[in-house]
Amino acid sequence: MPAPSHATEATRRAILDAAAELLAEAGAERLSIREVCARAGVTAPTVYHHFGDKDGLVLKVLEDSFTAFVQTVDALDKPQDPIEALARAWDGYVAYGVAHPMHYRIMFVRLAHTTPIPAATAAFQRLVDVVSAAEAEGLLVPPLEDACKAFWSAMHGVTSLIATGYLPPDAPASALVRDAVIAHITRPRDGARRPAKTKRSKP
Amino acid sequence: MPAPSHATEATRRAILDAAAELLAEAGAERLSIREVCARAGVTAPTVYHHFGDKDGLVLKVLEDSFTAFVQTVDALDKPQDPIEALARAWDGYVAYGVAHPMHYRIMFVRLAHTTPIPAATAAFQRLVDVVSAAEAEGLLVPPLEDACKAFWSAMHGVTSLIATGYLPPDAPASALVRDAVIAHITRPRDGARRPAKTKRSKP
DNA sequence: GGGGGGGCTGTAACAGCGTTATATTTTCCA
């Protein structure tokens, strides 16, 4: 198996880029192989030679999306305080969904864990890590697994409603749910003051 | 325009039932008009005569789903205490997603409010009502709109992860997020004790 | 340098899809 030449690798990338672009525009079901071919300047059998079938192509695009997602998360600065780190991770997660709504929808909704994607498990590991950091300092109330799932559920709820257009990107609901979940799965550090709830002054 | 005969109404129902069944089995993109026709014992133009096109058919199925959803919610008993009513509404909402995962996914994810559905706004109104009940007794902290969106976001996050198979139906995360959000958007009634967090005894 | 083999790409076709123009039957009212 010789190393792939530059030309063939360029073809692969052209197809993947066209597919990713089309996926973001129209969604997975409206993505057409022929349209991908037209944009990438290749013909159908080339796509099938490289990616097997349409699902294989979409899967590879999603792998790239998950990789980019992990890189986005890793690029965030990590506050020392584990609880602040949770809030930062939340905001970073939601920001990715705001920036790439269609990809987010396909990654976390349409996919529905039919095929294991390494980058996807890596992404979930980042979540476990940031929650574990709170646990390591004795700041976690429920078991780690429950806390992770609760955190992810709430985060996903906010993000998916934004990604589908039900909520505006800057909805106060995001911070509201974020603070609620963080407050509920963590205990205040000894001697530290928990940040107050966001309140509205009522005359 | 004569009233539709029993026969024609029966074919409508046969088509709708077949479509709803197929939708729950395979999802919207894999629903095929021809398969619906085969199951309902009709031919394609009949479907197009009654529902316009495939989207129209799916839309009608979703209308029925939303109506059933509202009926399910309305059938729940409503505790006097607004905060307990919030928890009950949460559980009812999640239970519907558990019972009809594919329909839930299509109703709240794929649809993405492209077309207004009266029954859908009625469903949202039920949510507003139960949150308003808490506000009416002065138990709400954030503005009503923010509280509704936060409540819905968290509820949808839990439900959609269950509906897509990421979380088991009886995940403790549901109760965890539920209690977190309710605790955060409401204030304790004077003289009432807020139910304690679920804690694990640590030796 | 020249075969030659194998990965890569194009041609042309198939079955299935949503959709519709047209024709035919059925139904209901005057």
Next chain:
DNA sequence: TGGAAAATATAACGCTGTTACAGCCCCCCC
């Protein structure tokens, strides 16, 4: 009973994903 309108069927169009087949081209080895 006649006739109009609603309801259904036939057959076809263009599109889709997919693939058998054939040719190209690059790279390795003699």
